[in-house]
């Protein structure tokens with residue numbers, strides 16, 4: 027199975043270890059993974075700011091890089107959702123194929139690879155941050171607002187990790203307040219939301235906060251580090267790829 | 272309200288200066304969201320009920336012309352006088368002329384967000400007509416000369432000590448008294464007197480039934496009923512989107528409304544008015560005020576499905592931490608942010624950006640309005656129409672030009688340089704905004720791409 | 729062009745293509761015991777349901793509960809001897825001093841503790857709100873499960889006014905603290921006659 031890896035710009039620049047973990051994990055699970063070298067961005071930063079119309083070249087570049095693969099996988103729910111909903115390159119057939127076959131990592135592992143067990147070990151108390159775009163957009167976990175049976179693909183995967191203990195949060199799917207440009211245009215509310223999210227994890231004894239969106243994690247990490255907190259932030263790929271020692 | 276341009280972000284910054292109060296505001300509203308959850312989880316068919324509510328409203332929007340004329344005909348046959356108002360001004364004038372006709376200069380009014388939208392109170396005040404709002408929350412904010420901060424809980428931004436101070440000043444309650452029971456009792460006495468002495472009462476309309484020419488008003492306090500049944504003249508003001516086809520559809524909406532709003536199984540009073548009582552006069556004012564324009568915007572028209580339950584407010588993590596007044600519009604919260612730009616794009620251009628697009632609003636909405644998708648779409652419209660500051664536009668444009676070109680991205684991007692300068696979270700080339708209260712991510716030795724080239728190529 | 733014509737013609741131009749209404753909008757609710765559900769929900773919304781066999785039981789209960797209370801009015805012939813306040817008045821403002829109103833409800837709804845009260849049974853619309861305390865009598869056989877059944881049961885324009893009453897008047901406008909007795913009745917007792 028040939029999988030193209032989409033590594034959003036934040037991950038490429040600031041969190042290469044997340045890209046590495048994703049790639050290694052997919053390889054461990056038997057995928058042939060390719061990283062198209064001319065990729066840049068999904069276009070979300072512009073579009074969410076109201077500048078979707080500037081994304082023509084960005085979209086075309088994305089299509090150029092990712093056409094012709096069986097699947098495209100990304101360790102970011104938010105960027106995946108953006109491509110799914112908004113990618114419209116000049117080549118509509120290729121765009122459509124990409125929109126249909128792009129997956130966020132945890133949904134790819136559960137829905138396509140049908141992973142039932144992993145060899146990872148991570149003996150820590152972990153709080154899972156359900157990022158909104160993955161959850162409410164891609165529906166990789168049930169949303170607390172809906173009267174429907176609960177499920178969570180990320181929790182399912184974390185459940186396969188030896189030694190891990192998942193903590194329960196008071197508000198299980200509240201937004202962290204990153205929100206793209208929102209984090210600077212609405213600094214006060216963004217920071218307050220981040221602090222409140224972090225406080226929920228702290229109150230419930232998390233040692234590590236994980237999730238499937240690096241942008242949310244970066245935001246919460248920024249706040250944790252400013253507070254001098256001991257809580258660490260790790261992308262779910264890093265936990266799922268953690269080696270059994 | 273005033274014409275000074277207020278910006279959501281600036282107002283929210285002000286609101287966040289008192290963190291303890293923000294915590295209290297957030298938790299109080301989260302409590303309401305939790306009550307909603309408890310109530311809706313008792314209805315196994317809840318999601319189907321939302322779908323029904325949504326489809327009925329879609330159907331209504333597609334047949335509004337006929338339903339409104341049917342309603343008008345039936346209501347007139349029922350002995351109700353029907354008026355049409357193209358905008359807020361005409362709405363206000365119609366109401367004023369009815370009051371003047373009665374030869375009175377006072378009116379009691381139950382909750383009507385429409386009259387807030389049309390600024391009726393200010394208008395009548397200028398004409399020398401005194402209006403008393405009878406909903407407790409509205410009465411409180413009215414005494415304080417503030418607008419409501421929430422469409423269902425108008426005084427939710429206030430603590431009981433604030434209310435105690437206000438009542439001490441206006442109703443002569445004991446200084447320092449803050450017991451809600453005591454304060455409510457004082458308001459009860461004060462407003463009972465009002466109900467008994469006003470000849471004209473105005474109410475809002477929750478639902479208007481085309482088939483029967485009647486309308487339904489829902490309250491918990493009974494204030495709409497007290498006002499309307501004691502007055503010689505009852506005026507009901509409604510936006511034209513309040514129409515529903517048949518009485519049987521109320522089964523859906525009354526099941527949805529209160530559970531979504533406060534977690535109650537139904538409001539205490541759901542009053543169905545069809546004819547004036549003997550000797551009484553009844554008027555309905557049907558208002559457009561921008562609604563036909565919104566109806567013509569394919570991307571935004573379904574905002575007109577709103578039944579004003581405020582569930583989207585209570586669940587909104589931004590609303591809970593910025594307060595209703597930061598939205599500087601009669602209807603705050605997520606729904607307000609998609610309604611307000613229709614009324615005045617320049618003045619309300621900030622509102623669709625006051626969201627992380629987390630999507631919780633769309634999930635709680637009992638009529639399934641795609642609120643967060645419309646926020647996204649309004650952003651595109653506002654930018655195209657030039658309502659976004661030029662600083663922001665330059666930042667985004669330079670970011671786009673980098674991200675559009677892989678070559679440019681790579682040179683710009685070495686070791687975080689590009690992101691440091693132009694990433695979305697530093698869009699004004701102003702790192703400080705992120706850094707004020709958050710650490711920057713540490714810059715790693717090599718990017719993923721460099722690692723990949725070294726290890727896998 | 730009048731505003732009416734202007735609005736209606738703009739609506740005609742701007743409304744979307746006709747969309748049929750073919751969604752399911754009535755649902756079944758099943759409860760083991762309708763009275764128990766009704767009673768549970770009514771107490772959740774601040775009221776009280778009492779199951780009785782006959783009018784004498786109601787009368788005895790009212791007498792013990794409201795002993796010493798004056799200014800009582802009723803629309804139910806069986807209780808006329810409890811009443812000292814005539815409803816045969818022209819001006820509803822005269823109800824201002826009423827302490828207790830005993831009225832008949834058409835039917836009740838189990839899912840939300842509401843009772844349909846209409847002009848069929850009340851001579852003054854304001855009666856159930858202006859009274860300090862409210863008693864409603866409803867037949868046990870007249871409890872329906874949910875609001876869909878309720879709207880099958882009532883033709884809303886049979887009378888000029890009708891209302892669903894669910895519990896006593898209340899407010900939580902001061903810091904979300906629930907206070908019973910906002911503007912309407914301070915207490916609601918429902919006698920369910922079985």
Ligand code: SF4
Pocket residue numbers: 531576577578579580581582583584606632635636637638639640642
């Ligand atoms: S948009 Fe939906 S959730 Fe918000 S007030 Fe309207 S009906 Fe309620």
